[in-house]
Amino acid sequence: MATIFSTPAEYIDALLPERKIPMQKLREVILKNIPKGFVEEISYGMIGYVVPHSIYPEGYHCDPKLPLPFMNIASQKNFIAVYHMGIYSDPALLKWFTDEYAKHCKTKLDMGKSCVRFKKMDDIPYNLIGELSSKLTPQQWIAMYKKAFKK
DSSP, X not given: OOOOOSSHHHHHHTSOHHHHHHHHHHHHHHHHHSOBTBEEEEETTEEEEEEOTTTOTTOBTTBTTSOEEEEEEEEOSSOEEEEEHHHHHOXXXXXXXXXXXXXXXXXXXXXXXXXXXXXXXXXOOHHHHHHHHTSOOHHHHHHHHHHHHOO
């Protein structure tokens, strides 16, 4: 059974020592760069950055009681993951990220649709993740979400 955390700090405090520093650094760089309006909370058992109901009352189409998810970070079994819905939804942002990744990292990009995986903690490009987190405002994400996901 998965552990339920109430706050991002509680999530990080529960991590193994070798994961605490990278996760804290990711959290700090995202909080420093993410546009005003996104809210940090525990989302899907991870540290999440969401568009709150106060900005987008409709919420997430899969469960309107939930705020609109945008970005998450998580310590998974074999890697640290950054989930970013913008790179999943916007081909231009995905291209920007993959091009920039090669400039910041010597390792091959390990990525799914919205998930970027880091198996070696020393390979996390914190500045690049900070820049990625700054690329979309809540209003831009809402517009992109409505266009792509709402029927």
